[in-house]
Amino acid sequence: MRLKALVAVLGVGAVVACAPVQSGPTNSGTDEQTGQLRVWLFDEVNRGPKEAVVKEAISEFQGKHSGVTVDVQYIQVSSRAERFKAAFSDPKSAPDVAEFGNTDLAGYVSAGGFSELDLGKWDESKDLVPSILDTAKVDGKTYGVPWFVGVRALYYRTDVFTELGLKPPTTLDEIATTAREIRQKKPELIGISAGGKYLFAALPFIWAQGGDIAKSDGGKFTATIDSAEAKAGVAKYTELIKDDICPPATCAGNGGDASVEAFRAGKAAMTIGGDFNRKSVDASSAAGKYGVVPLPGKTKGSVAPAFAGGNLLGVLKGTQRKTLANEFTQLLASKKYQQKMYTAMGNLPTFSDVQKQVSDSDKFLEPFTKTLQSGTKFVPVTPAWAKIEAQTVVPTMLQEIVTGAKNVDTATADAAKTMNAAFTS
Amino acid sequence: MTAKGQGRTAFAYLAPALLVLGGLLAYPIYQLVLISLYDYGQEQVSGGAPLEFLGLGNYQKLLGDQQFWGVFGQTVAFAAVCVVGTLLVGAFLAILATRVRTWVRMTLFLAALGAWSTPAVAGSTIWLFLFDANFGFVNEVLGIQGFSWTFDKWTAFGLVAAQVIWCSFPFVMVTLFAGIKAIPGEVLEAAALDGASAFRTAWSVTLPLLKPIILVVTIQSIIWDFKVFTQIYVMTNGGGIAGRNLVLNVYAYQQAFAASEYGLGAAIGVVMTVLLLGITMFYLRALRRSGEVL
Numbered sequence: 001m002r003l004k005a006l007v008a009v010l011g012v013g014a015v016v017a018c019a020p021v022q023s024g025p026t027n028s029g030t031d032e033q034t035g036q037l038r039v040w041l042f043d044e045v046n047r048g049p050k051e052a053v054v055k056e057a058i059s060e061f062q063g064k065h066s067g068v069t070v071d072v073q074y075i076q077v078s079s080r081a082e083r084f085k086a087a088f089s090d091p092k093s094a095p096d097v098a099e100f101g102n103t104d105l106a107g108y109v110s111a112g113g114f115s116e117l118d119l120g121k122w123d124e125s126k127d128l129v130p131s132i133l134d135t136a137k138v139d140g141k142t143y144g145v146p147w148f149v150g151v152r153a154l155y156y157r158t159d160v161f162t163e164l165g166l167k168p169p170t171t172l173d174e175i176a177t178t179a180r181e182i183r184q185k186k187p188e189l190i191g192i193s194a195g196g197k198y199l200f201a202a203l204p205f206i207w208a209q210g211g212d213i214a215k216s217d218g219g220k221f222t223a224t225i226d227s228a229e230a231k232a233g234v235a236k237y238t239e240l241i242k243d244d245i246c247p248p249a250t251c252a253g254n255g256g257d258a259s260v261e262a263f264r265a266g267k268a269a270m271t272i273g274g275d276f277n278r279k280s281v282d283a284s285s286a287a288g289k290y291g292v293v294p295l296p297g298k299t300k301g302s303v304a305p306a307f308a309g310g311n312l313l314g315v316l317k318g319t320q321r322k323t324l325a326n327e328f329t330q331l332l333a334s335k336k337y338q339q340k341m342y343t344a345m346g347n348l349p350t351f352s353d354v355q356k357q358v359s360d361s362d363k364f365l366e367p368f369t370k371t372l373q374s375g376t377k378f379v380p381v382t383p384a385w386a387k388i389e390a391q392t393v394v395p396t397m398l399q400e401i402v403t404g405a406k407n408v409d410t411a412t413a414d415a416a417k418t419m420n421a422a423f424t425s
Numbered sequence: 426m427t428a429k430g431q432g433r434t435a436f437a438y439l440a441p442a443l444l445v446l447g448g449l450l451a452y453p454i455y456q457l458v459l460i461s462l463y464d465y466g467q468e469q470v471s472g473g474a475p476l477e478f479l480g481l482g483n484y485q486k487l488l489g490d491q492q493f494w495g496v497f498g499q500t501v502a503f504a505a506v507c508v509v510g511t512l513l514v515g516a517f518l519a520i521l522a523t524r525v526r527t528w529v530r531m532t533l534f535l536a537a538l539g540a541w542s543t544p545a546v547a548g549s550t551i552w553l554f555l556f557d558a559n560f561g562f563v564n565e566v567l568g569i570q571g572f573s574w575t576f577d578k579w580t581a582f583g584l585v586a587a588q589v590i591w592c593s594f595p596f597v598m599v600t601l602f603a604g605i606k607a608i609p610g611e612v613l614e615a616a617a618l619d620g621a622s623a624f625r626t627a628w629s630v631t632l633p634l635l636k637p638i639i640l641v642v643t644i645q646s647i648i649w650d651f652k653v654f655t656q657i658y659v660m661t662n663g664g665g666i667a668g669r670n671l672v673l674n675v676y677a678y679q680q681a682f683a684a685s686e687y688g689l690g691a692a693i694g695v696v697m698t699v700l701l702l703g704i705t706m707f708y709l710r711a712l713r714r715s716g717e718v719l
Contacts, residue, residue, distance in 0.1 A: 020460045022472050085685070088471040107685075110474070111467045196666065249576040250558070252666045383468070390683035392668070399667035425464075425686075 031322045034067035038095040039328070040083075042311070043074040046279075049344035056340070057332050068324060080104070081390075088113040091318030096325040097332075099311050102135040103379055105143060107386035108314075114143045115317040122330050127351040135378050136312050139219065144312030145333040148347035151306040151376060152200060152295065153367045155263055155281065156270045159289040160189065168293045170300050172208050172236060175270075179245045182269045191245040193268035194237065195254030196402055197395040200307045201272040206233030207377050208297045208304035213394070214380045214419060221380050221423040223416035225397070231412050234401065241402040248402045255395075263290075274309070275348055275368040292364070294371045308376035310350070348372075384422040393418050454698070461691035470687065483692035492668075493676070500651065500672040503582060507650035510590040512643065515597025522602050537595035545592065545655035552588045553660055575661055578669045585656050585670070593649060597642045604638040605631065640712060644705055651701060654678070673697060 087094035119125040136144040179191025211230025263271035264284035294303040338349040359369040397415040400406040468474035654674040664671040681690025
């Protein structure tokens with residue numbers, strides 16, 4: 001009898017509270033003109049210069065708006081997912097304005113975290129590079145202002161190339177042959193430091209062959225990683241992570257940072273690095289003896305489409321100071337402050353005229369702006385992509401190939417299956 | 426007092442403990458089961474999408490996933506190696522501790538407590554430093570610079586298992602040492618007087634007396650080692666090359682929580698809870714059948 005009573009009690013309990021909790025950043029409706037504006041920006045290894053520029057923007061902003069203070073919190077990139085999830089679930093602890101990576105956008109928007117921006121009244125916005133502004137859009141609506149953009153190109157060691165009488169590769173195929181030759185003649189060097197987890201180095205290989213991760217049909221995504229073109233790109237990239245170029249035991253587990261690190265340590269003759277890696281390479285043993293060229297495409301003289309990474313500034317949906325938040329976003333993302341951020345951190349601006357201005361004055365940027373001009377690409381803009389990234393689908397696929405666990409056909413087919421499951425869930 | 430009244434009094438005495446247990450155990454498990462029945466992602470948590478009741482959908486998806494079974498088998502084998510290793514090392518050192526001089530025993534205990542009290546993340550990182558391919562102490566001593574311990578599936582698992590054993594044997598050692606010390610001297614003396622050999626004494630006297638303690642440390646170890654997360658996550662960089670070093674907990678984290686599929690994650694949690702309960706029950710029953718009073 002006791003047991004029956006217990007079951008009955010549990011049953012009643014289950015009926016009364018029959019669903020997990022839901023909370024929401026519901027539009028607060030209020031739009032206060034004074035008080036504290038909370039801002040989240042990403043922490044950096046060397047944050048000082050960034051902080052100085054941000055402080056300048058804040059004092060300009062506070063000068064214009066009396067009774068307003070701006071509080072900036074620097075959050076870690078590595079724990080951003082948890083921080084933002086918590087912020088969306090509890091609007092009270094959320095900021096009003098936040099910096100975030102453009103690959104995270106689709107997930108954040110579908111979680112209801114960011115509000116749509118109206119850039120129509122902002123004059124400067126017409127100079128934003130369209131393909132970069134696209135990375136701030138979901139279903140045609142804009143949810144952020146691109147603050148800076150990052151692209152990758154091919155870093156190579158000028159001293160090694162001169163010594164061996166080599167020229168930087170001019171086609172995608174030449175990358176492997178050049179790298180192989182270097183390792184053959186100098187076995188202590190990695191031909192090109194590529195990584196099994198280095199998604200943004202692998203993607204240009206796929207795009208250059210005319211392939212893609214997935215295609216969108218009216219917002220419905222289907223994986224195309226197993227198409228003939230994509231497979232050709234995957235094969236070209238995984239060819240680099242072999243004992244005669246970049247041994248799997250060293251390279252298979254590497255992501256972007258570790259790949260560049262091998263180049264910095266003087267252990268690799270080439271690597272794929274971003275404009276944002278410049279300062280760290282200049283502070284390494286490779287300083288002064290390296291050059292950068294755009295990552296070559298399939299045919300001579302072409303450039304492999306690069307991934308348009310970068311960060312956006314956006315306004316959170318739950319904010320109680322919508323107008324102020326919008327104004328601060330536009331100030332910090334303005335031409336003036338993008339220029340300052342470039343000087344301070346080397347961040348590539350997102351306005352076409354500012355971009356031209358900085359690359360005219362700095363030869364180093366040429367390969368990167370050239371890459372930007374020849375067209376960039378992006379990962380699928382769907383919340384499912386965050387899931388696919390968290391489940392490490394593409395790195396696992398690459399690693400399965402380089403370790404010989406699966407061949408290109410099987411690995412890409414399996415990856416496509418996992419991706420399609422995520423797209424349709 | 427009537428029987429009913431007695432029951433009521435007993436219940437009143439038990440109530441505070443039941444309340445705490447209910448709050449700390451029953452409610453979370455109830456929530457876990459509830460969430461596992463829904464499509465519950467970040468969109469649903471933060472109110473961007475309506476809740477969808479899936480019934481056993483998450484379980485179907487999980488149990489129909491080939492990788493889940495692969496990871497599951499790996500986890501069982503890995504936990505088994507860790508449990509056996511921990512018990513053997515712990516038991517050996519406990520026996521050793523009863524035979525050596527005080528200062529040696531003190532040193533042994535201090536060293537073991539050091540390993541025990543090292544946080545898992547710190548311990549894993551230090552082991553990684555020691556076994557680093559190029560700059561690690563171990564490779565330098567062995568003269569195999571450049572050899573990567575974490576690349577191959579089996580050396581990676583071996584390394585992690587060694588680390589897990591290293592940080593969990595002290596518990597077994599200390600507990601068994603206390604157990605051995607608690608065996609009355611008269612019993613051993615009687616065995617000696619009866620002419621029992623050292624082996625016979627250990628097998629027929631010490632071991633049976635230690636059985637309840639061995640039982641506790643085994644169950645504890647099974648539960649701990651089945652739930653290993655930190656060591657795998659840190660030492661194999663989130664599950665090894667191509668995910669070949671995944672164990673259930675890391676798998677659950679990667680597939681479900683990092684990907685914001687809390688419903689699926691909760692389903693994995695429920696499956697693990699049921700499995701561990703099952704293992705524990707099975708173990709207890711086996712012991713009861715062998716005549717042990719529990």
